[in-house]
Amino acid sequence: MSAIEFLLNRQSNGFLRAPAPNTTDLDVILTAALAVPDHAGLNPYKFHIIENQGLAKLTKIYVQAIKANTDDQLKLEKAKKMAYRAPMTIVVSTHYQHHPKVPKQEQLITAGCAAHAMQMAAGALGYGAMWRTGDLAYSDIVKTGLGIESGNDIVGFLYLGTKSKELTNKPRRNHDQYTEYWN
Numbered sequence: 607m608s609a610i611e612f613l614l615n616r617q618s619n620g621f622l623r624a625p626a627p628n629t630t631d632l633d634v635i636l637t638a639a640l641a642v643p644d645h646a647g648l649n650p651y652k653f654h655i656i657e658n659q660g661l662a663k664l665t666k667i668y669v670q671a672i673k674a675n676t677d678d679q680l681k682l683e684k685a686k687k688m689a690y691r692a693p694m695t696i697v698v699s700t701h702y703q704h705h706p707k708v709p710k711q712e713q714l715i716t717a718g719c720a721a722h723a724m725q726m727a728a729g730a731l732g733y734g735a736m737w738r739t740g741d742l743a744y745s746d747i748v749k750t751g752l753g754i755e756s757g758n759d760i761v762g763f764l765y766l767g768t769k770s771k772e773l774t775n776k777p778r779r780n781h782d783q784y785t786e787y788w789n
């Protein structure tokens with residue numbers, strides 16, 4: 607598949623099982639993250655790679671965050687299963703730097719590009735991946751539990767694994783309504 611075909615056919619896949627990306631493939635995935643556009647080269651991101659026992663630790667943090675906000679048992683039960691949707695989660699967060707020419711929003715974009723690059727790299731290596739957020743991405747308890755420095759943002763939870771189901775390709779959409787040409 608050409609690079610253009612790969613780009614045009616990209617698709618998330620949340621049907622994931624073990625094995626997770628192995629060490630060699632994970633290295634490629636993380637290297638792709640660091641190859642994204644980055645104004646002033648600030649590396650304004652941080653990646654927590656969570657698998658195996660780490661999934662249980664992450665679940666404890668999720669449970670703590672849910673319990674602090676609600677006594678809804680359904681939400682609690684859902685939170686207990688979340689981390690196990692895939693054998694590996696990469697939590698992508700910002701690591702904002704002070705820079706006179708690079709506002710936080712640009713740094714957030716770079717961290718988002720890193721998440722996308724990792725999803726694409728995982729796809730190129732044959733893995734499935736799904737980028738999710740939800741309330742837990744905006745929880746201070748989750749951020750603190752992960753040791754994410756105050757004032758930073760969780761950009762997403764990138765679920766990674768082996769596809770347990772192949773999805774049919776979504777039709778690609780026409781871009782006319784989003785474009786304006788000035789010639």
Ligand SMILES: Cc1cc2nc3c(=O)[nH]c(=O)nc-3n(C[C@H](O)[C@H](O)[C@H](O)COP(=O)(O)O)c2cc1C
Binds near residue numbers: 762
């Ligand atoms: C920042 C961000 C957060 C997202 N959060 C969720 C989420 O919590 N749950 C979800 O089902 N999809 C979420 N998505 C969307 C999926 O990752 C995916 O893009 C969507 O299901 C469309 O599928 P596609 O990527 O194959 O086009 C999020 C996407 C982005 C960029």
